[in-house]
Amino acid sequence: MGGLDDADRSHAYSECERVLARILTKRKAAPVDTPIRVLITKIGLDGHDRGSRIIAAYLRDAGHEVVYTPPWQTISGVVRLALQEDVEVIGVSSLATDHLIVPDLLRELAEAGLDDVAVVVGGIVPDSEHAMLTDAGVGRIFGPGSSRDEIVDAVNQLGAAVRDRRSRAEVPA
């Protein structure tokens, strides 16, 4: 994994920060009452990012705080970013089989104490591989043709549930 971990990372990060700035300043909707912090990313090897860019724009326009990364993130990089940005939902976009390593992402999130973060996957996931993802803890899988409303509603619900759990965890019983 040397190439991916070391060579790509620093570049991916600076790129990510630039893109992040653009996304947040371009927000056009009025902020919703409780904007959810969502990370939209692609892990693995594929670079087809039309889907992730459109989803990031949808969620931004719905008033959420979107952290967007370019493709090819490493799993450890995504975990670190999730910690750093304190996100409640992670959306992983996959076109070309990168969903196959999403279970590894969930495992590493749990190891980092982020097992309360909701993870959703969008893109091309063959029916026969849905169970592999849901068994690993993926909250929702959005296939091609999913509507904007469907996606935004799911993120609203999942994000609110995460926030709820977190706030209850903070109050000592």
Added chain:
Amino acid sequence: MTAVTPSAARERWAADYAKQADLDRVVRNRSGIVVEPLYTPDDWAGERYQADLGFPGQEPFTRGIYPSMYRGRTWTQRQLIGLGTPADYNARVRQILDLGASAISLLPCNSGFRGLDCDEVPAPLLGTCGTVINNVDHMDRALDGVPLGSISTAMNDPTPFTLLAFVLATAHRRGVAFDQITGTSNQSDYISHFVANHMFYRLSQPGSRRVLVDHVAYCRERVPGWNPVSVVGQHMQQAGATPAETMAFTLATAIQYAEDCMARGLHPDAILPRFTFFFDVSISFFEEVAKFRAGRRIWARITRDRLGAKDPRSWRFKFHGQTSGVDLTAQQPLNNVARVATQAIAGIFSGLQSMHTDAYDEAITCPTEESARIAVATQNILREEAHLCDVIDPLGGSYYVEHLTDQMEEEILRVMAVIEEAGGMYAAVGSGLVQGMIGRSALAAQERIDAGVDRVIGVNCYESEDDNEEQPPPYRPDRESMEAHVAAFRDFKRSRSESEVRRGIDGLRAAAEDESKNVFASVVDAATAGVTHGEIVATLRDELGFGNPLIVA
């Protein structure tokens, strides 16, 4: 019967039309051009036939780049294939050749696109979307039984073109002369990778620019039957550019590459006859036909008037068309057979030189054997049963198609002027200008689908309740043979000559540091010496800069 004047007849038609049709409904094509319900000699009368259309094989090539077009020779049937291990690929290629394909292509594994070898990426991702080819042994195995001197091979091979280097090393091994090798470097267009299809992007922008020119110069000298430049409009359109924007960006990119080569002393007529183009053919039927007819006409003028080419071969706009995967749906997947056939007819009426038809399961997985067979059969049916090839440019002279060709040309030239104003394509992508335009068009297209303005059967209309037909299981490489492949690769790295490898890598560094040396020549030497794909890319990334695309969200 009394004589009716054309204007009176037209007025009567307009009145009758208004009684039947909704006049408020404005139809626009994907490029934003308003489409009227009827076209007549008022829209295109044919006085400018010679200047705007001419004859096939003659300037401005609107009607086709060869005098006989499909009467002489039909398009090359070139299916994009890539899966599993080199042995898996070889089995599929032989099957496709037996089915009637006349040329082959090779899509490497996504790990290869990232510039990595198979022993440095997560194992589940190997070979799922392309073939794992990391050294000359892998290429030799993949092309086993494929006569390199007579079958044209197209490689999906971004800078620094390691796959072509492995092909040449294989040819060297088999005693095939380099000047017998024909084919295309399908992914040589680093600008389109920087802008749109990010998965192919590897070296820094200036590094890619230098290696591309070196590659063109090397092929010109050593592999004259090879097309070193394929300008890929497909990526722009797949990422969301409209058909008109796509053609504009593609032509602007081609101008950039030609002028970069000329700045290094290459004569336009020495390079332009080997320039090729690669496009998406969408289901927006007439718009696609007009896009390609307009593109041919513009390119003929640019090469002659701006680039100064004198050889008519330099003026010809040769292109490969791939039916657009963006139009295919995961819902009711068999419907895609109809979509692909429609796109393919648009491609044929556009006068393409080679074609890939997508398999119907494209929106779900890499093609299965059955879906790949239907994709090839679709081309066979259109070519041999449907009489589509009898007449050259059969839509030429249609009032609508000629008018639309003019309108598309105007729109393409408008976008090209924006790029020119920004300092040309290299500069316009460096600033994010092009990325912003594509992003806006992509979002607008999705919003039209979400709003039901653009209808997609099975997605926003005619959804089927029992749409959960059993999906075919996706292609996944056999775990054991992939593990064996990776193990053999590790053995290869342990057993090869260290001094040869060091010599190869030193050669790469020396070439990268010295502008007077040819970097691609050093890639071929390194490949022949047993340096792996990942090692070649890593060395050049170190020397010429790591490539990250500029993504504008």
